[in-house]
Amino acid sequence: MTDRRRPAVPILRFLGATETVTGSRFLLDTPRARVLVDCGLFQGLKALRLRNWDPFPVDPAAIDAVVLTHAHVDHSGYLPALWRDGFRGSIFSTEGTEALSRIVLPDSGRIQEEDAAYANRKGFSKHEPALPLFTEEDAQGALERFKAVPFGAPLEIAPGVRASFQPAGHILGSASVLLTLDGPAPRRIVFSGDLGRQNHPIFKPPAPIPEADFIVTESTYGDRRHEDETAALLRFAEAITRTAERGGTVVIPSFAVDRTEVVLFHLRRMIRQNAVPRLPIYVDSPMASAALRVYRDALSSGSPELRPRIAGDGDPFDPGQLKEVQSVEESRAINAQRFPSIIISASGMATGGRVLHHLAQRLPDHRSAVILVGFQAAGTRGRLLAEGARAVKMLGRYVPVRAEIVDIAALSVHADRAEILDWLRGAPREPEAALVVHGEPEAAESLRQGISGELGWTSVVPKYLEQVRLD
Numbered sequence: 001m002t003d004r005r006r007p008a009v010p011i012l013r014f015l016g017a018t019e020t021v022t023g024s025r026f027l028l029d030t031p032r033a034r035v036l037v038d039c040g041l042f043q044g045l046k047a048l049r050l051r052n053w054d055p056f057p058v059d060p061a062a063i064d065a066v067v068l069t070h071a072h073v074d075h076s077g078y079l080p081a082l083w084r085d086g087f088r089g090s091i092f093s094t095e096g097t098e099a100l101s102r103i104v105l106p107d108s109g110r111i112q113e114e115d116a117a118y119a120n121r122k123g124f125s126k127h128e129p130a131l132p133l134f135t136e137e138d139a140q141g142a143l144e145r146f147k148a149v150p151f152g153a154p155l156e157i158a159p160g161v162r163a164s165f166q167p168a169g170h171i172l173g174s175a176s177v178l179l180t181l182d183g184p185a186p187r188r189i190v191f192s193g194d195l196g197r198q199n200h201p202i203f204k205p206p207a208p209i210p211e212a213d214f215i216v217t218e219s220t221y222g223d224r225r226h227e228d229e230t231a232a233l234l235r236f237a238e239a240i241t242r243t244a245e246r247g248g249t250v251v252i253p254s255f256a257v258d259r260t261e262v263v264l265f266h267l268r269r270m271i272r273q274n275a276v277p278r279l280p281i282y283v284d285s286p287m288a289s290a291a292l293r294v295y296r297d298a299l300s301s302g303s304p305e306l307r308p309r310i311a312g313d314g315d316p317f318d319p320g321q322l323k324e325v326q327s328v329e330e331s332r333a334i335n336a337q338r339f340p341s342i343i344i345s346a347s348g349m350a351t352g353g354r355v356l357h358h359l360a361q362r363l364p365d366h367r368s369a370v371i372l373v374g375f376q377a378a379g380t381r382g383r384l385l386a387e388g389a390r391a392v393k394m395l396g397r398y399v400p401v402r403a404e405i406v407d408i409a410a411l412s413v414h415a416d417r418a419e420i421l422d423w424l425r426g427a428p429r430e431p432e433a434a435l436v437v438h439g440e441p442e443a444a445e446s447l448r449q450g451i452s453g454e455l456g457w458t459s460v461v462p463k464y465l466e467q468v469r470l471d
């Protein structure tokens with residue numbers, strides 16, 4: 001029987017992204033409505049990934065609406081399972097998020113099915129048979145529930161709950177969301193989503209934070225400052241040049257949405273400036289190619305999210321000699337090549353996808369290099385490589401690591417500690433509390449201390465499944 005019980009006062013429940021950077025899920029329960037903010041997959045450590053297989057903490061059929069901050073799978077990837085298990089409300093997002101979700105979610109379902117089939121063929125799964133978490137068909141069902149909302153236009157999304165989206169500058173369509181609860185004493189809650197950089201090469205900076213009673217803020221890089229961009233790009237160029245001189249291949253595990261565009265943007269500039277040799281560049285991810293088309297459409301339509309400087313100078317995402325790989329046969333062909341090239345392939349933390357096959361081929365080769373260009377969550381292969389592992393397990397076997405590993409976190413499109421604090425500092429007034437999420441324990445605690453110490457606000461790091469009254 002569907003659980004329709006309502007609390008006497010508004011309550012925020014933390015169903016994910018607590019002391020981890022993944023699984024963003026925040027449930028707002030009011031006397032009149034139940035709204036889920038983000039519906040992401042847990043990634044990284046096995047104990048976290050197993051949560052994806054647990055029954056959802058509340059009956060999906062009892063959720064009135066989902067609000068989606070952006071299309072990355074750690075914020076959106078559980079939606080197909082939510083739909084499969086009975087959710088039939090509306091999913092509210094920006095137009096850009098909806099466009100990217102129509103790529104990300106079916107692709108995720110397809111990968112789930114392909115990975116399960118591969119594990120069954122090779123016999124390395126502990127489960128008999130290995131099953132997908134959800135299917136491509138489930139993803140299509142979830143996509144039928146999407147409703148696009150313009151930036152800055154308040155909309156009632158459930159009884160007594162209004163949402164307003166503001167640009168977050170992280171990826172196309174990414175938003176911070178203000179939820180306003182109607183009633184005798186209206187309450188305002190801001191969810192930062194993932195905040196972008198002040199100097200993101202493609203997007204304008206995040207919009208100023210609106211007035212709020214509670215602020216739920218990410219803390220991915222809450223304990224560190226990013227390296228100077230000029231120095232980071234120099235290290236990037238030098239690593240590519242060294243690898244080419246050795247006759248090796250550069251493999252860049254890259255998130256299909258936005259990180260691939262950022263990497264291509266920088267490569268184009270570096271090639272034009274003769275900072276790196278002209279090499280064949282392969283984007284081996286159908287999802288990344290589809291996302292590139294969405295970004296190019298946004299550029300041609302004059303999206304207000306984009307920096308004006310990237311328009312009017314040709315395709316900013318084509319460095320020359322760019323090949324977008326589609327078929328498995330093409331992927332295998334470039335995998336077998338033994339001349340210098342650059343392969344950009346998903347996923348960004350090397351948790352799955354075609355990049356695993358490229359890594360299996362190139363990691364044992366001392367001439368080659370793997371360049372990590374984003375946050376690597378605890379428990380992922382990317383994190384193991386960044387920390388100096390001499391062997392990593394993939395596709396059922398251990399692969400020796402002889403290739404050069406270069407970690408360039410400054411190419412991340414997440415705000416760092418100083419940028420998050422600056423965004424919070426712009427709040428029109430002090431909130432009753434800042435709730436720090438979407439960060440590993442050290443990062444979340446460091447940002448909490450910064451918020452309390454530098455801003456003088458009440459700040460806490462919620463625990464998994466914790467509930468906070470908002471009255």
